[in-house]
Amino acid sequence: MNNTSLKKSDLLDTLTCSIVVLDTGLAVVYMNQSAEVLFGQSQHRAMGMPISSLLRSREILEHLELALRLSDPQSIRECPIELANNESITIDCVITPITLRDWQNHLLLEVHRIDRKLRIVREDQVIHQQQAVHELVRGIAHEIKNPLGGLRGAAQLLESELDNPELKEYTQIIISEADRLKHLVDGMLGPSRLPHTESVNIHEVLEHVRHLVGAEVSADVQFVRDYDPSLPEFQGDRNQLVQVVLNIVSNATRALAGSGLILLRTRILRQFTIQQIRYRHVMKVDICDNGPGVPEHLLDKLFLPMVSGHPEGSGLGLAIAQTLMRRHNGLIHCESVPGNTCFSILIPLEEDHAAY
Numbered sequence: 001m002n003n004t005s006l007k008k009s010d011l012l013d014t015l016t017c018s019i020v021v022l023d024t025g026l027a028v029v030y031m032n033q034s035a036e037v038l039f040g041q042s043q044h045r046a047m048g049m050p051i052s053s054l055l056r057s058r059e060i061l062e063h064l065e066l067a068l069r070l071s072d073p074q075s076i077r078e079c080p081i082e083l084a085n086n087e088s089i090t091i092d093c094v095i096t097p098i099t100l101r102d103w104q105n106h107l108l109l110e111v112h113r114i115d116r117k118l119r120i121v122r123e124d125q126v127i128h129q130q131q132a133v134h135e136l137v138r139g140i141a142h143e144i145k146n147p148l149g150g151l152r153g154a155a156q157l158l159e160s161e162l163d164n165p166e167l168k169e170y171t172q173i174i175i176s177e178a179d180r181l182k183h184l185v186d187g188m189l190g191p192s193r194l195p196h197t198e199s200v201n202i203h204e205v206l207e208h209v210r211h212l213v214g215a216e217v218s219a220d221v222q223f224v225r226d227y228d229p230s231l232p233e234f235q236g237d238r239n240q241l242v243q244v245v246l247n248i249v250s251n252a253t254r255a256l257a258g259s260g261l262i263l264l265r266t267r268i269l270r271q272f273t274i275q276q277i278r279y280r281h282v283m284k285v286d287i288c289d290n291g292p293g294v295p296e297h298l299l300d301k302l303f304l305p306m307v308s309g310h311p312e313g314s315g316l317g318l319a320i321a322q323t324l325m326r327r328h329n330g331l332i333h334c335e336s337v338p339g340n341t342c343f344s345i346l347i348p349l350e351e352d353h354a355a356y
Contacts (some may be wrong), residue, residue, distance in 0.1 A: 018111040021098070026051050026064055029106065034154070038113060040085055050156045052107070057081040060093065067107055078114065090115050120273055126303055126322075126333070144185055152178040153155045157314050200236040202285060209245045213253060220259040229267050231283060234349050240324045244332070247317040248287045248343045255291035255341065263288040264344075274331050274346055281349040288342040294334065301335055 005113035020028060026347040027050050030041045039046070040237055046054065052061060060081065063074040074095040082088050094110040097231055159171035176260040210223050241324035252262050265286040271283040294302065318332070325332050 009259075018113070020051065020054075022051055022064065022107045022108040022109060024068065024105045026053070026061070026068075026107075027089050035111065039083060050059055054084055055081045056083075063105060065094055067119065068105070071097045078118070089113055090118060116273070120276070122333070124276070132165065145182060148182055148185075155285070196237050196239070197235050197290045198238060199233045200238045200241060201233050202231060202241070202283060203268060205238060205241050205245055206266070206285070208242060209249050210264065212246065213249050216280070217253050219255055221256055222261050224261055224263045225265065226265040228268060231266055231268055232349065234283065234347065236328050236347065237324075240327070244321040244324050244345065245285070245287070248332075248345075249319045251317070252287060252289040252291065252341070254341075257291070261290050268349070269346075272346070274329065274348060275326075277293075277329075277348075279348040280352065283345075283347045283349050285345040285347075286342050287345070288340065289334055290339050291341060293338040293341050294336040299334065299336060303332070 008253075009100045012032040013034075015032060016034055018038045019030075019032040020035050027048050028043075031046055032037070032042075036042055036046075037157075041049070041054065043137050050135060051064065057079060060077055061074055066072070075095050076095075078090055079093065080088060080090050090113070092112045092114055096108040096110070097261045098104065098106045098108055106213065117180075155171045155174040155178070159168050159175075162168050162171065203279035206225075206227075210225075214223065249262065256262070263286065265288070267284045269282040269284050270280065272279055274282065303318050322332050325345065325347070328347050332343060332345050334341070334343050336342070
């Protein structure tokens, strides 16, 4: 095949970038195949449709009008948009006025979807941040536990020499507080036991936690289940998985304050990347609630030790849960807006993978 036998539109269809050409009324006159996939419309059906019917974003519409009026290219980075199917995504886009004779006063819109890239970067930041904090905590824990042991031992020796029961109360306070601090430091270091691998059914784990929590919460807290029955069993530590799910579900019930919905949903993802490794199949478990949401200033710090959105919380639950997931080669991430908070547990279903 020589170069002249390839149509220009065929070349555009090979691009992973979504290309849309708009007329002076911002109506579609051309879309390549990537744009058809992104917007869920064939070029034939989209012809003549206003771009506002394919994506909803005041910022992009303003830049399109500006590019038309000034004949000046515009670019937008990390712009959130909503598609016609109500899916919210993030894109980079470039708007270029076309100067060709037959296409004057038309605009070329290039759209790059960047959700996946942003997610991977965000996950890497969370993992590296947690690893750095964990190493810092290990160093501090070593410096704390040694003198604590000495204090506790000295208090026990002193108690054995005392005859006055009232004075022994003070040594008991020293001993109990030393034990409490040791327990706190151990909790910050996370679980020391390695996973006990066995065949696990994730739906059995979810149902077990639902029954545990359901017996303690108000009847106004309702559980909605949306399970994928095709999910296979996988190799994991059931007790550790119960601990992870129980922690997240318990947080959701506290956020609801006695009334609301908790969604338990399972899905399988294909060709999905976790910690820079692409797996063929990944199990996704969503635990969502319609509570007030996670405060914005905590979103990037949720999985760090001693960070809690509840006054009575220890701030260790999510940090430990993330550590347990990393032992399963998995990850937990959270997305939250008022009325919809969703923690997603991601676990590879096989050892075969392709590293980037």
